[in-house]
Amino acid sequence: MDFSTEYKQGIWPAIRWFLYTVGMMWVATAVSHALEHDTYEITIIWPAGAVGIWLFIRYGRLGFIPVILGQEAYHVFSMPYETIFTFFSACNGVAAWLGAAAYYYLGGRNDNISQLKPILSLVFGATAIQSFFSAITGCIALAITRSLNLIDLEIIFIRWFFSDLTGNVLFCPLLLAVSDKKSWIGLSFKARVVPIIIAGSVLIIMWFLVNSPALESLGQYPAMLLSLPACLWLSMRKNTAMVTISLVVILTGSLFVTTLVAREIDDGNFIALQIYAAIIMGSCMVLHSMRLSRDQAIAELDMQKQQLEFAVARRTEQLQKQVEETEALAAKLEQQALSDYLTGLPNRRAFTLQVNQELQRNERSGQSLALLLVDIDHFKRVNDDYGHITGDTALKTLGVAFDELVRQGTDFVARLGGEEFGFLLPDTDRAGALKTAERIRKTVESVPIDYPGGQFYVTVSIGVAISVRRRTIEQMLNEADKAMYRAKYNGRNRVEYGYDLEVTTGSGSG
Numbered sequence: 005m006d007f008s009t010e011y012k013q014g015i016w017p018a019i020r021w022f023l024y025t026v027g028m029m030w031v032a033t034a035v036s037h038a039l040e041h042d043t044y045e046i047t048i049i050w051p052a053g054a055v056g057i058w059l060f061i062r063y064g065r066l067g068f069i070p071v072i073l074g075q076e077a078y079h080v081f082s083m084p085y086e087t088i089f090t091f092f093s094a095c096n097g098v099a100a101w102l103g104a105a106a107y108y109y110l111g112g113r114n115d116n117i118s119q120l121k122p123i124l125s126l127v128f129g130a131t132a133i134q135s136f137f138s139a140i141t142g143c144i145a146l147a148i149t150r151s152l153n154l155i156d157l158e159i160i161f162i163r164w165f166f167s168d169l170t171g172n173v174l175f176c177p178l179l180l181a182v183s184d185k186k187s188w189i190g191l192s193f194k195a196r197v198v199p200i201i202i203a204g205s206v207l208i209i210m211w212f213l214v215n216s217p218a219l220e221s222l223g224q225y226p227a228m229l230l231s232l233p234a235c236l237w238l239s240m241r242k243n244t245a246m247v248t249i250s251l252v253v254i255l256t257g258s259l260f261v262t263t264l265v266a267r268e269i270d271d272g273n274f275i276a277l278q279i280y281a282a283i284i285m286g287s288c289m290v291l292h293s294m295r296l297s298r299d300q301a302i303a304e305l306d307m308q309k310q311q312l313e314f315a316v317a318r319r320t321e322q323l324q325k326q327v328e329e330t331e332a333l334a335a336k337l338e339q340q341a342l343s344d345y346l347t348g349l350p351n352r353r354a355f356t357l358q359v360n361q362e363l364q365r366n367e368r369s370g371q372s373l374a375l376l377l378v379d380i381d382h383f384k385r386v387n388d389d390y391g392h393i394t395g396d397t398a399l400k401t402l403g404v405a406f407d408e409l410v411r412q413g414t415d416f417v418a419r420l421g422g423e424e425f426g427f428l429l430p431d432t433d434r435a436g437a438l439k440t441a442e443r444i445r446k447t448v449e450s451v452p453i454d455y456p457g458g459q460f461y462v463t464v465s466i467g468v469a470i471s472v473r474r475r476t477i478e479q480m481l482n483e484a485d486k487a488m489y490r491a492k493y494n495g496r497n498r499v500e501y502g503y504d505l506e507v508t509t510g511s512g513s514g
């Protein structure tokens with residue numbers, strides 16, 4: 005809540021803020037005065053200074069209004085009024101303002117005191133400055149109005165300084181943490197109650213210990229140190245508001261327990277008690293902020309780790325996709341490198357690979373393998389008479405016909421170049437090869453080739469070669485080629501068998 009935001013909402017929120025803050029300062033001043041120890045006339049703690057610093061930290065210079073008016077209200081309504089009280093109020097106002105300024109100057113922030121820098125600025129900067137300025141100006145005023153001697157003034161200064169300092173160190177962190185709304189969000193019932201139960205239990209145990217006749221000496225200042233383990237444990241809790249509340253309960257409580265129980269306590273011992281309270285509170289707050297910083301660092305590391313894992317997963321996915329695309333492209337290129345652009349049939353390279361593969365298999369199985377070379381007759385004339393485009397159409401039409409003709413899965417047909425096609429027939433003997441060649445020849449004769457003016461027919465000459473074992477592709481192509489040229493020579497549109505092979509293998513001619 006900021007005063008300017010409140011004021012913008014209308015006059016009533018502004019008046020409400022005024023009454024609420026002035027009332028708070030009034031109560032704080034009254035409580036501070038009430039905390040005087042009757043027997044020894046020592047002010048135990050002065051929380052009014054802490055409220056003043058808090059008002060300045062939270063509301064800026066507007067804090068002057070409640071700080072001055074709240075104290076004046078107490079002076080006017082609760083005690084016989086003296087003019088010097090106004091001076092005290094003004095000095096306390098300036099002291100609180102200086103404390104708040106020091107807090108901001110040293111790196112404090114108004115929205116979060118859970119970090120180390122704000123806590124150090126508050127506990128070791130703002131509180132000391134407020135206490136010193138308020139005590140020194142108070143003593144000057146007393147010196148002028150009451151004509152006290154130097155020794156009395158020194159005692160008053162020290163009492164004043166330490167009661168303000170203890171009040172500041174205990175209550176400033178408490179007020180800042182408790183008034184920060186974020187401190188209360190999501191806080192479980194257990195997290196609210198457990199620290200208070202622990203603080204209360206520590207005080208009860210302490211009460212019994214310092215009252216025990218056997219432990220009479222514990223009634224002196226070391227009694228407060230009994231609370232140290234509990235304070236350290238509490239300071240390691242996560243919620244700053246609950247940590248400050250429970251620490252203040254224990255430390256103010258133990259101050260009271262000691263002063264109420266102690267039979268004899270002098271100024272020195274009492275101030276030592278105050279200093280212990282301030283030191284324990286300050287150290288516990290530092291410890292608390294270090295725990296929170298560590299938590300924050302771990303959370304940030306966790307987040308960075310998650311971000312890194314996410315980035316790595318995304319990059320891996322991208323790389324995997326790139327690899328898949330590259331593989332698909334390579335497969336496509338491989339496919340293109342092995343097919344004929346015009347007919348879509350496998351090309352000479354694919355045919356050569358296939359023949360070599362079949363020859364190897366043939367070597368092992370001992371089965372015969374047939375290779376057919378099919379060449380279109382007078383194809384030059386087709387191009388010359390009907391045009392090159394029709395020539396291409398003829399090649400494509402025959403490509404489709406050949407593809408349908410071969411035994412799917414075993415036989416293999418390819419365009420070897422120009423008007424020449426190759427057939428590979430695994431596990432086929434001479435008779436089967438000649439039969440297939442004849443079927444090819446007859447099919448070609450009967451397949452009409454379209455051209456813009458109508459249709460025409462072509463014929464093919466076929467050379468057949470058979471391999472039984474230990475033949476090379478060159479030998480087979482050579483024999484089929486010779487047979488095919490013999491078919492051309494013998495009148496075209498016919499099938500011829502490779503004689504050379506027959507001589508090698510000793511089988512009969514077709």
Ligand SMILES: Nc1nc2c(ncn2[C@@H]2O[C@H](COP(=O)(O)OP(=O)(O)OP(=O)(O)O)[C@@H](O)[C@H]2O)c(=O)[nH]1
Pocket residue numbers: 346379380381382383384385387391392393394395396399421422423492496
């Ligand atoms: N349209 C077309 N023609 C081609 C293609 N490849 C080769 N040719 C032609 O095919 C013809 C082959 O002619 P030749 O080698 O003399 O043989 P041919 O006219 O068929 O005569 P024979 O084979 O002796 O019956 C040439 O005119 C080439 O230009 C092609 O992809 N498309």
